[in-house]
Amino acid sequence: MQLFFADDIQSDFCTLSEEESTHCVKVLRLGAGDTLSITDGRGTLCHCHILDPHHKHCTLQVDERISDFGRHSFSFHLAVAPTKNSARMEWLMEKAVEMGVDRFTPIVCQHSERAVIKRERLEKIAVSAIKQSQKAFKPLIDDPTPLATLLHQPFDGQKFIAYCNGDLRVPLRDCYTPRSNALILIGPEGDFSDTEVQEALASGFNPVTLGQYRLRTETAALAATAFFNLMNGD
């Protein structure tokens, strides 16, 4: 299945964006009558055929429409402090989307080295990754959020905070119940401050470890994402 992205696929006809048209017609050399699939990143997947293979505005007719394609019963919310080097965040976004993440919140912490993200770039990477991994749900990408704000938002599921030192922590594998909703907090390179950890624990977050090694921020986020994917996969 060759999957394309189209923001609006509510009618039975659809015109691909210039970028997607070029990829479809010029790169893949698809022509009139050829079949392909499109998603809006909000759960809808349509199988289509090409009416007009125009290289700037390729038009399609929808043959079959599927709602909630690949929806699962649990959700994974990854909250991570942006790394100084934004390429590391971009790489994390690609991998997290491939492995499955429903919501991505950049968090601003006491030791944060960066409080902004390149949002447009992250959205583009997320679209690219859902196409590559054949998903119809693009994760929700939040604006950078102060940690305290996130700590006090309601969350219907298990909440975890991963950090580097402290006696209270247990391995994530020993406290996650497969197929339950999960929210995990991953701190900046300088880790969460003691105050932040205390506030998280007071807000019902479980203190966890992600193995025995000191991991970079984006590696810790990736390890957690891989874990939830492997624990919940078929």
Added chain:
Amino acid sequence: MQLFFADDIQSDFCTLSEEESTHCVKVLRLGAGDTLSITDGRGTLCHCHILDPHHKHCTLQVDERISDFGRHSFSFHLAVAPTKNSARMEWLMEKAVEMGVDRFTPIVCQHSERAVIKRERLEKIAVSAIKQSQKAFKPLIDDPTPLATLLHQPFDGQKFIAYCNGDLRVPLRDCYTPRSNALILIGPEGDFSDTEVQEALASGFNPVTLGQYRLRTETAALAATAFFNLMNGD
């Protein structure tokens, strides 16, 4: 602990390489009498102090020597088909070393898009990653190896092959016994051929899945590495 790499640390005195000397003296501005640690990547970790903070050949005296620093009782052997884009292999190497890998074998498969690796670059990334994650063991990086050769090498532990389609596969989480040695095979973008899968099964490899999504080669390798790290960590 600020960790440096030095290939030869057998005597009680050590001279850092030009690159490490520059990092130590020019970047971190360490001076005579300051303490630091060095590893040879073969398990030895030495705590030292600086005798002469020369920016090209900084000399150290060893104060304490630890053998087999951080050795664990199980080993993880990752065998993966090199990706077309070598930057993806380099990311994988960095992350795999951080999360813990003992041996890395690039495998050459029927559908391989690339049969060579930039070995010197991968070695350099591995050294950098052990320093960053405070390890004293650098993984063994093999030369590219035909899959058939690897299949017939003896391995004392559990052997797995991850691939995309087939009824025999079970989730990795359901067949790995924590703290046992593991070898996992990750195929190229075009996946293993049916013949290759059959040969692996005949050689005692267990067919596994890494979750429900189609993952890129390097993402699958990272997911498997994260899994073994999380299952075996303290």
